[in-house]
Each structure stands twice: as structure tokens, then as C-alpha cells.
Amino acid sequence: MKLLFLSTLLSFSVLITVHSQAKKEIYQFSKDIDSKIEKDSVKWKYQTGATDYSVGGYYKKALETWDKNGATIPVLTxxxxxxxxxxxxxxxxxxxxxxxxxxxxxxxxxxxxxxxxxxxxxxxxxxxxxxxxxxxxxxxxxxxxxxxxxxxxxxxxxxxxxxxxxxxxxxxxxxxxxxxxxxxxxxxxxxxxxxxxxxxxxxxxxxxxxxxxxxxxxxxxxxxxxxxxxxxxxxxxxxxxxxxxxxxxxxxxxxxxxxxxxxxxxxxxxxxxxxxxxxxxxxxxxxxxxxxxxxxxxxxxxxxxHPITKYKNERPDWLDLSGNRKNYTIPNSKIKEFPALVLAYRINEFENEGIPADVIEILDNSKKGNLILTPGNYKIIVKNKDYKITNEFLLAVKK
Missing domain, CATH: 3.40.50 (Rossmann fold)
Known part of the structure; x- marks a missing residue:
């Protein structure tokens, strides 16, 4: 219960603080989020860090970072x-x-x-x-x-x-x-x-x-x-x-x-x-x-x-929305530099500051990047460690 106190007390103050901030790099590499948390001194750094991980598509890291706010092991009477x-x-x-x-x-x-x-x-x-x-x-x-x-x-x-x-x-x-x-x-x-x-x-x-x-x-x-x-x-x-x-x-x-x-x-x-x-x-x-x-x-x-998450291709099983979304494995030929950040945007939304339908980090060429997407047409954006676009291509996801 103490954790809910913290989450509710801090979430609105954090929300107001960042609501009017200038645009920054929103979707980040995990190492950059790690570094930011380590350097941060504010009392809600694990809350904002967990949110940054969530926004970046790092589901498990978001949960793990949130737990650093403090929690007790629950016991059933x-x-x-x-x-x-x-x-x-x-x-x-x-x-x-x-x-x-x-x-x-x-x-x-x-x-x-x-x-x-x-x-x-x-x-x-x-x-x-x-x-x-x-x-x-x-x-x-x-x-x-x-x-x-x-x-x-x-x-x-x-x-x-x-x-x-x-x-x-x-x-x-x-x-x-x-x-x-x-x-x-x-x-x-x-x-x-x-x-x-x-x-x-x-x-x-x-x-x-x-x-x-x-x-x-x-x-x-x-x-x-x-x-x-x-x-x-x-x-x-x-x-x-x-x-x-x-x-x-x-x-x-x-x-x-x-x-x-x-x-x-x-x-x-x-x-x-x-x-x-x-x-x-x-x-x-x-x-x-x-x-x-x-x-x-x-x-x-x-x-x-909610049941414990199972992972398929290193992605949470529930992302596929009971089969309504499809897996797309990104060919290594599409990645010019590692690590890479891959973002999938619905058509015409990247150019208009839209929200990516999925985001993944690919650390090296031994890893297979898998996007989970609703059938439709997408623009795929690939960024390098400096957040420069190194490739972009169109993708049609079929039912």
C-alpha cells in the first residue's frame, strides 16, 4: 500500500513537471536510460526511469526499476x-x-x-x-x-x-x-x-x-x-x-x-x-x-x-493481442549499425509527430529484432546510437 501512496503522490507532480518541457529524445537506448537514472538525484528518479523504460518498450526493465521505489513481500493470511x-x-x-x-x-x-x-x-x-x-x-x-x-x-x-x-x-x-x-x-x-x-x-x-x-x-x-x-x-x-x-x-x-x-x-x-x-x-x-x-x-x-508474462522472440506474449497482431522479424540487412533502435510508424504519422506502433532495441547482429504490429502499412525508422536515422523503409503487415 505504501507503494500506491508513492505512485499517486508523485505521478501528478512528475506529469505536471514534464508536461510543458521542450521536446527531447523520447525513445531511448536502454544504456542512456540507465545513465540518466544513475545521475539523477530527484526522489522520484525510479518512477521517471520506469516510465522512460516503458516508453522505450523495455517492459521488464520498467517493472524492475519501479520496484526500486521500495516494496514489501506480500503475505496471504x-x-x-x-x-x-x-x-x-x-x-x-x-x-x-x-x-x-x-x-x-x-x-x-x-x-x-x-x-x-x-x-x-x-x-x-x-x-x-x-x-x-x-x-x-x-x-x-x-x-x-x-x-x-x-x-x-x-x-x-x-x-x-x-x-x-x-x-x-x-x-x-x-x-x-x-x-x-x-x-x-x-x-x-x-x-x-x-x-x-x-x-x-x-x-x-x-x-x-x-x-x-x-x-x-x-x-x-x-x-x-x-x-x-x-x-x-x-x-x-x-x-x-x-x-x-x-x-x-x-x-x-x-x-x-x-x-x-x-x-x-x-x-x-x-x-x-x-x-x-x-x-x-x-x-x-x-x-x-x-x-x-x-x-x-x-x-x-x-x-x-494478470498471469505471469511469457516471452516469444524476446517479446511479451500479450503484445500480440490474442493473435490480432503479427510478428515481423527485421532482416539484418536493414540494420547498418549496431546497436540500433527500430520504430514502426503508421503511414504519414512519423512526419506528423505521431506515436510509433512499436519500438525495439537491437544490440548486435546476433540478435533478431521482432516487431509486433496490427495488419496495415508502416514506415520503419532505424536509428543508430547517436539517434541519427540510418535507414527507413515501408512495410506492409498482412492479416
């Missing part, structure tokens, strides 16, 4: 072990899509350093759209032109620069969602309490202006809590405030607590006990969803238990 025996796992995607038929507002959270959470939200989009959802609210988005432009750009937000966040937005727009941000980036020195209220008020405006609409909200960490938040000065988190303002009881889904950590010793025991190959929601014999330990006062409606 005897009471919680007995409580868990009442539940069985169901496929989380199928459960949520089916449940969405009777919901008006669904809220999922993410850890800002964990791209897997964005991929899971992406996996829900078509099913939710088919069930009437038309609006996607994103805490991290600060781009009023994204629906007109039809793709996110580097200035769309801080966390949205990460490829899987860009893919989430791109997929939503292609399906037909209206995408909006709801964070207040304009009011200076917002208290934590006022921030939660502002977020809820901004979402409520969209709901009031679209009374027949159904809304999916993707937020960070503790903003999803309907009960008592970890930070008592908030009094209520965004989800609780939204109910207070609109009278709507959102369906809240936590992704953070039961996701793998960089150090396996820090994984919640529930992951190993559940032991399934798919993201799961636990359901008891009365149809109630598991939402945490018995004494949990934070209150969300359910928690997703």
Missing part, C-alpha cells in the same frame, strides 16, 4: 486463503464485455509503467463498442484535436507517448470512439482532493452533454477507488466523486494490484494460486466478483488477475 476458495476464475475480457451490456460507466485503472494494462483495455474496445459504448476518457490525454486529427502525437500527453497507449487511442478512434481527456492541467497548485473533484467534474460534463452515451474511463492507480482512498486527505477518489456528482455507480475494475512485478518475490500470491494463462476475474457461487482481501475498505467492483 489464513483468512484470505480460505476466502479465496469460494471463487473460480473466468476470462476477464469476456466477463467485462458481457457485464457492459447493463453498465453506463466502466472505469479501469493502470500502473503508468505497465504497458500490459493498456493492451488489455485495447482488447475490450470492440466488444464494448458493440454493446453501445461510444466515449473513451483518458486521464493521460491533453489533446483537444485528437478526434479531428485521428491519431495521437507526441504532444498529446506524457504517458500517451508509449506505443501501447498510442495503439489504444488509435484503435479506439478507428473503431469509432470519441476520445477525451479529463485531467485539469490548467489550474496551478491543485490539492489532491481538488484534483479528484476536478477529474470527476470534467467527466460529468461529458456525461451530461451526452445523456444517452456509455463511457469507458481509463485512469491511473487509486483514482478508481469508490471506498476509502489510501490518501485520506482526498476524502474520496475520482470514482467516488463521480458517483457523488452524477448519481451513477460506475463499474470499477482494478488492474494494478494483481499484476506481476519486476521481482517475482513481490508478486501477489493470488497470481500463482489462480494459475491461468489469461487475465482472470474471480467469481464466487453467488456471482459476486473478487475485489481484494476480506478487510479491503478501498472498494472497487472487481480485480483482474
Amino acid at each position: 489464513k483468512e484470505d486463503s480460505l476466502y479465496l476458495t469460494k471463487f473460480h476464475p473466468e476470462n476477464a475480457k469476456n466477463y467485462i464485455v458481457n457485464r457492459s451490456k447493463k453498465e453506463k460507466v466502466i472505469i479501469l485503472n493502470e500502473a503508468h509503467n505497465n504497458a500490459r494494462h493498456r493492451v488489455f483495455t485495447t482488447s475490450l474496445l470492440q466488444g464494448l463498442y458493440d454493446n453501445g459504448f461510444r466515449f473513451l476518457g483518458l486521464e493521460a490525454l491533453s489533446d483537444s484535436l485528437v478526434n479531428k486529427r485521428k491519431f495521437p502525437v507526441l504532444e498529446s500527453g506524457y504517458y500517451t507517448k508509449e506505443s501501447q497507449f498510442g495503439n489504444l487511442i488509435d484503435t479506439a478512434l478507428k473503431i469509432g470512439f470519441t476520445v477525451f481527456g479529463y485531467e485539469d492541467f490548467e489550474t496551478p497548485n491543485l490539492s489532491g482532493k481538488d484534483r479528484e473533484i476536478k477529474q470527476a467534474q470534467n467527466i460529468a460534463k461529458w456525461i451530461n452533454n451526452n445523456p444517452d452515451g456509455k463511457f469507458l474511463i481509463h485512469c491511473g492507480y487509486d483514482h478508481i477507488i469508490e471506498g476509502t482512498p489510501s490518501i485520506k486527505s482526498w476524502e474520496k477518489a475520482m470514482a467516488g466523486r463521480l458517483t457523488e456528482i452524477t448519481g451513477i455507480n460506475p463499474f470499477t475494475i482494478g488492474q494494478v494490484r494483481y499484476s506481476e512485478r519486476g521481482d517475482p518475490k513481490l508478486n501477489q500470491p493470488y497470481i500463482q494460486i489462480t494459475n491461468v494463462a489469461y487475465p482472470a476475474i474471480l467469481i464466487d457461487t453467488d456471482g459476486n466478483a473478487f475485489n481484494g482481501p476480506m478487510n479491503n475498505t478501498q472498494k472497487v467492483d472487481c480485480a483482474i488477475i
